[in-house]
Amino acid sequence: MAFYLAQEVQLARRHDKILSQRLVLLQQMENHLGDKKTEKTSQTQAADAAYKRNAALLNDIEAAEKRLQARVHRQPHPDIAKLETLYWASVEESIPKWEQFLLGRAQTPVGFKKKKSAKYNISHPEGAAQR
Numbered sequence: 001m002a003f004y005l006a007q008e009v010q011l012a013r014r015h016d017k018i019l020s021q022r023l024v025l026l027q028q029m030e031n032h033l034g035d036k037k038t039e040k041t042s043q044t045q046a047a048d049a050a051y052k053r054n055a056a057l058l059n060d061i062e063a064a065e066k067r068l069q070a071r072v073h074r075q076p077h078p079d080i081a082k083l084e085t086l087y088w089a090s091v092e093e094s095i096p097k098w099e100q101f102l103l104g105r106a107q108t109p110v111g112f113k114k115k116k117s118a119k120y121n122i123s124h125p126e127g128a129a130q131r
Contacts, residue, residue, distance in 0.1 A: 076084070100106035 075081070094109075097109040101109055
C-alpha cells in the first residue's frame with residue numbers, strides 16, 4: 001500500500017505542476033490577447049485618423065481646384081479686353097508689312113527704327129553730369 005501511496009503523491013505533484021503550467025500558459029494567452037486587442041485598437045485609431053486627414057486634404061484640393069477654375073474662367077476687366085482686342089487688330093494689320101521681312105525676302109518695314117544703345121560714363125558719373 002505504501003507503493004500506491006507514493007505513486008499517488010507523485011501523481012498529485014505532477015498534477016499540481018501541470019496545473020501551474022496551465023495557469024502560466026492561460027495568463028500568457030490572456031496577456032497576448034490583450035496586447036492584440038490594444039494593437040488592433042491603435043491600428044483602428046490610426047486608420048481613422050489617416051482617413052480623416054486624407055478626406056480633409058481631398059476637400060482642400062477640390063476647393064483649390066474650384067478656385068483656380070473660377071479664376072481661369074473669369075472674364076478680364078473691360079479695359080484689358082479692349083486693349084487686347086486693339087493689340088491683336090494692330091498685329092493683324094501689320095502682318096503683311098512684316099511677313100516678307102520675316103521670311104527673309106525684304107528689308108525692315110518702313111517705320112521701324114532700331115534703338116541705339118545709350119552710352120553712359122559709368123566710371124565718372126559726376127563728370128557726365130557736368131557735361
